[in-house]
Amino acid sequence: MGSNPIGPTNTDGPATATLADNHVHSQWSYDTGPQASMAAACARAVELGLPSVAFTEHLDFAEPGPADPLAAAGMKRHDAGGLRPLDVPGYLADLAECRDRFPALRILSGVEAGEPHLFAASTAATVGSGRFDRVLGSVHGVRAGGQLVYSGWLLRRDPAAEVMRRYFAEVVAMIEGSGLFEVLAHLDFPRRYWPASAGEYTEPAFEEEYRAVLRALATSGRVLEINTASPLLSVSVLRWWAEEGGAAVSFGSDAHLPWHVGARFQQASGIAAAAGFRPGRDPSGFWRR
Ligand SMILES: [Zn+2]
Ligand SMILES: [Zn+2]
Numbered sequence: 001m002g003s004n005p006i007g008p009t010n011t012d013g014p015a016t017a018t019l020a021d022n023h024v025h026s027q028w029s030y031d032t033g034p035q036a037s038m039a040a041a042c043a044r045a046v047e048l049g050l051p052s053v054a055f056t057e058h059l060d061f062a063e064p065g066p067a068d069p070l071a072a073a074g075m076k077r078h079d080a081g082g083l084r085p086l087d088v089p090g091y092l093a094d095l096a097e098c099r100d101r102f103p104a105l106r107i108l109s110g111v112e113a114g115e116p117h118l119f120a121a122s123t124a125a126t127v128g129s130g131r132f133d134r135v136l137g138s139v140h141g142v143r144a145g146g147q148l149v150y151s152g153w154l155l156r157r158d159p160a161a162e163v164m165r166r167y168f169a170e171v172v173a174m175i176e177g178s179g180l181f182e183v184l185a186h187l188d189f190p191r192r193y194w195p196a197s198a199g200e201y202t203e204p205a206f207e208e209e210y211r212a213v214l215r216a217l218a219t220s221g222r223v224l225e226i227n228t229a230s231p232l233l234s235v236s237v238l239r240w241w242a243e244e245g246g247a248a249v250s251f252g253s254d255a256h257l258p259w260h261v262g263a264r265f266q267q268a269s270g271i272a273a274a275a276g277f278r279p280g281r282d283p284s285g286f287w288r289r
Contacts, residue, residue: 019265020052020284021045022134023112023185023225023252028091029057030084032256038094040258042102048262051283052106054134055095056185056252057086059126060114067121069177070148075118078147086111088126106284110134112185115141115170117177118148127180136225136252137181140189142170152193160198161205164190168209175216183250184217186227203237211240218245223286226272228264229254238275248286249277 025031026038038055045053062080064070077083092109099107109132116123116137127135141148144158144166154163167190175184188210194201203210217224224241226233226249238249249272255261277287 018279018283019050019251019262019269020054020106021050021253021255021262021265022054022108022110022183022250023056023136023227023254024053024261025057025112025254025256026055026094028055028086028094029256030060030082030086031058035257037258038098039101041255041261042098042105042107044258044261046102046105050105050262052108053261054108054110055091056110056112056134056136057091058114059086059111059123060140061085061119061122064119065122068119070115070118073143075143075146075148077141078149079153086126088129088131092131108133108284110136112136112138113178113181114138115148115174116180117174118143120178120180123178123180134183135181136183136185137174137178138185138189139167139170139174142166151190155190155193155195160195164188164194164206165209168206168213171213172216175213175220175222179220181222183223183225183252184213185225185252186230186254187213187224188233189230192230201231203234207240210237211244214241214244214246218247221247223248223250225250225252226268227252227254228268229260232264232267232271235271235274238272238277242276242289246289248288250286 024041027036060083062083095109111132113123141150151167191201251268253260253263272287276289279287
């Protein structure tokens with residue numbers, strides 16, 4: 001197996017067909033447009049030969065409920081722009097219809113729980129129903145100045161490295177503060193919005209912070225996502241994951257459009273393979289060391 005420390009250019013590794021896409025959004029997520037469609041995403045997965053796809057719709061709350069830690073801390077969202085609650089019955093009905101229509105594809109239910117440590121009671125009320133096969137935990141916003149602020153926005157206001165550190169700290173708080181999710185989504189999410197004015201983003205500049213996140217995640221026995229909508233993690237970060245005790249990785253396109261399902265999976269699988277992760281017997285399962 002060739003190994004390339006740079007990572008993202010490495011295309012070694014098993015074929016894309018062995019990968020499950022564990023992070024897909026459809027029209028049931030509030031931030032998708034008119035072209036999003038669960039059925040079209042399934043058709044695309046079949047076309048690519050993916051064994052399974054998980055529809056992990058956003059589970060975010062515009063306002064914290066009275067029992068949520070965010071409310072207890074006297075905090076609110078800085079901006080709830082466009083945020084709509086997930087229509088669980090509608091989503092599940094669509095899922096059942098797609099399962100009938102695409103019998104060869106394994107279609108998993110799921111949610112992407114946003115800041116589940118801050119919306120603990122609200123999140124538990126939905127996730128606790130046990131109707132979701134894949135539950136992702138995500139941090140999109142960080143606590144700053146008494147508010148929960150979208151990290152991409154904060155990057156344009158505050159020094160970028162400081163926002164990134166605050167973000168990683170919020171991810172650790174989420175891992176330690178919530179047992180409601182199994183897979184950590186996009187662990188360095190604001191990197192997508194890293195401003196050119198801050199110079200090049202490099203993972204080694206945040207090694208300590210990455211390791212703190214990975215250690216907390218490994219300690220709780222959970223799974224790290226390789227998110228292919230974000231700049232791809234390097235082989236080095238996946239080695240840090242293994243060194244901190246991490247055992248499993250999940251692949252997620254974070255597609256908000258049908259034709260993004262399975263995007264860059266060949267590269268992602270090459271990176272995981274170079275760090276020693278391998279597919280298991282269940283093609284819908286995670287890769288493990
Ligand atoms: Zn997300
Ligand atoms: Zn997502």
